[in-house]
Amino acid sequence: MPESDQSSRPDQSSRPGRRPSGSARPPSPGGFWAQATGAPDRIVLTAPDGEQWSAGRLHAAVNQLVHGLRAAGLERGDAFAVVLPNGVEFFTAYLAASQAGFYLVPVNHHLVGPEIAWIVSDSGAKVLIAHERYAEAATAAADEAALPAGARYAVGAVAGFRPYAELLAGQPTAAPGDRTLGWVMNYTSGTTGRPRGIRRPLPGKLPEETHLGGFLGIFGIRPFDDNVHLVCSPLYHTAVLQFAGASLHIGHPLVLMDKWTPEEMLRLIDTHRCTHTHMVPTQFHRLLALPEATRRAYDVSSMRHAIHGAAPCPDHVKRAMIEWWGHCVEEYYAASEGGGAFATAEDWLKKPGTVGRAWPISELAVYDDDGNRLPAGELGTVYMKMNTGGFSYHKDEGKTRRNRIGDFFTVGDLGLLDEEGYLFLRDRKIDMIISGGVNIYPAEIESALLTHPAVADAAVFGIPHPDWGEEVKAVVEPAEGRAADEELAAALLAHCAQRLAGYKRPRTVDFIAAMPRDPNGKLYKRRLREPYWEGHDRAM
Numbered sequence: 195m196p197e198s199d200q201s202s203r204p205d206q207s208s209r210p211g212r213r214p215s216g217s218a219r220p221p222s223p224g225g226f227w228a229q230a231t232g233a234p235d236r237i238v239l240t241a242p243d244g245e246q247w248s249a250g251r252l253h254a255a256v257n258q259l260v261h262g263l264r265a266a267g268l269e270r271g272d273a274f275a276v277v278l279p280n281g282v283e284f285f286t287a288y289l290a291a292s293q294a295g296f297y298l299v300p301v302n303h304h305l306v307g308p309e310i311a312w313i314v315s316d317s318g319a320k321v322l323i324a325h326e327r328y329a330e331a332a333t334a335a336a337d338e339a340a341l342p343a344g345a346r347y348a349v350g351a352v353a354g355f356r357p358y359a360e361l362l363a364g365q366p367t368a369a370p371g372d373r374t375l376g377w378v379m380n381y382t383s384g385t386t387g388r389p390r391g392i393r394r395p396l397p398g399k400l401p402e403e404t405h406l407g408g409f410l411g412i413f414g415i416r417p418f419d420d421n422v423h424l425v426c427s428p429l430y431h432t433a434v435l436q437f438a439g440a441s442l443h444i445g446h447p448l449v450l451m452d453k454w455t456p457e458e459m460l461r462l463i464d465t466h467r468c469t470h471t472h473m474v475p476t477q478f479h480r481l482l483a484l485p486e487a488t489r490r491a492y493d494v495s496s497m498r499h500a501i502h503g504a505a506p507c508p509d510h511v512k513r514a515m516i517e518w519w520g521h522c523v524e525e526y527y528a529a530s531e532g533g534g535a536f537a538t539a540e541d542w543l544k545k546p547g548t549v550g551r552a553w554p555i556s557e558l559a560v561y562d563d564d565g566n567r568l569p570a571g572e573l574g575t576v577y578m579k580m581n582t583g584g585f586s587y588h589k590d591e592g593k594t595r596r597n598r599i600g601d602f603f604t605v606g607d608l609g610l611l612d613e614e615g616y617l618f619l620r621d622r623k624i625d626m627i628i629s630g631g632v633n634i635y636p637a638e639i640e641s642a643l644l645t646h647p648a649v650a651d652a653a654v655f656g657i658p659h660p661d662w663g664e665e666v667k668a669v670v671e672p673a674e675g676r677a678a679d680e681e682l683a684a685a686l687l688a689h690c691a692q693r694l695a696g697y698k699r700p701r702t703v704d705f706i707a708a709m710p711r712d713p714n715g716k717l718y719k720r721r722l723r724e725p726y727w728e729g730h731d732r733a734m
Contacts, residue, residue: 307334326350
């Protein structure tokens with residue numbers, strides 16, 4: 195995330211229910227690098243297994259990885275991909291990229307081989323680092339992407355991959371020469387089903403010259419200040435890594451969770467006195483489902499900022515979390531491409547349903563379909579603008595231009611701004627499914643279904659799910675002569691399992707005699723979806 199003025203919002207650490215803050219130290223312009231050299235024994239990371247890493251130890255591993263990647267052929271502007279769980283190796287890769295001018299490409303570890311191969315190939319990644327948990331998908335991806343043996347490394351044992359330790363072994367722990375700032379290159383899916391990389395130009399600065407944690411000031415999160423950041427979601431998510439990386443750079447120790455469970459989260463908050471974290475509404479739902487005795491057994495009063503986004507949060511869930519955790523429950527609206535809005539608990543209670551006002555480093559606007567900017571109160575497409583720099587979709591200049599009006603861009607959400615500048619969302623990206631905070635695009639799933647010979651037509655959309663918000667439903671028009679029965683449904687689900695990550699696969703398949711399309715072929719998907727949502731509120 196770009197730099198920001200940390201004084202842009204008032205101090206929020208004294209809100210009701212929050213632990214009094216300690217003496218705040220000014221931000222170090224050198225971020226993690228200054229901490230590592232100035233206080234090498236300071237603990238900056240607690241791994242999921244409880245192992246603690248000092249700044250000096252982590253710095254040494256980062257330097258070794260830079261040297262190792264350069265020895266493997268990477269130069270400034272090159273990319274390398276990782277398929278890793280939350281752990282120290284992920285942060286080593288993140289910091290290595292950010293001081294060597296590389297692009298780190300985090301890959302969702304739920305993807306299957308062909309999906310990973312597409313990202314590796316499209317990004318031009320010269321090295322793939324994978325964990326043994328994901329051996330099958332990583333091997334298939336490396337083979338399909340034609341990565342040479344010397345470009346494959348594994349944490350743990352994966353046949354055909356070199357041990358990750360070999361990248362570091364024998365390399366100096368001293369800082370590399372020619373240090374320059376690198377970026378994370380996240381991939382975001384589009385309606386065509388093919389994910390596109392969000393690539394920002396390298397600034398050509400030393401890592402110390404950019405305050406990488408400054409954007410947390412938007413949320414009232416200050417440097418040091420006795421803060422501890424809990425990473426409770428996968429780091430391959432754009433926002434999760436940005437929040438965690440920014441926290442590290444402004445002096446906040448990190449506590450990493452590998453596999454999230456509600457009670458373990460409460461235990462870690464209590465044990466480590468965690469002060470802030472990034473969450474999705476599904477986690478709220480599961481926390482609230484814990485028995486009252488379990489909830490009371492842990493002290494969460496240290497929490498100052500439980501910032502949630504990525505999916506709509508039902509009003510009753512948010513109110514229940516505010517009643518339990520206090521005014522630390524805050525919300526934001528943003529995109530991987532940049533820009534966004536933020537709502538404090540007070541904002542939301544004053545204006546229920548809002549996702550907040552524009553960040554100080556961002557602007558919001560609403561336009562109609564003809565490109566006219568709309569006044570307050572009128573519904574249209576939400577556009578955002580970052581005042582700190584732009585981006586482009588890697589190898590897709592058409593999409594880059596198509597989603598913009600001047601310096602503003604959109605991800606397709608509908609909403610309105612009120613007279614005070616508060617944003618209210620009214621609909622989602624066309625046809626997009628949001629399940630557990632993860633964006634799922636039906637076109638990719640429909641394409642997979644249509645490769646089966648028994649499918650004449652297919653439609654995919656989200657239907658209500660009590661825990662995840664939505665689950666994936668497929669409606670299929672069978673090919674002529676094919677029986678619409680349980681045997682075919684099972685065959686189609688198995689077909690999808692070979693081609694799609696688990697979270698994208700339809701949970702159930704229903705059949706229809708003829709898909710509702712107009713004479714030009716347009717699918718009336720709303721007609722299919724509405725019966726499943728009767729009695730449910732799908733509004734934002």
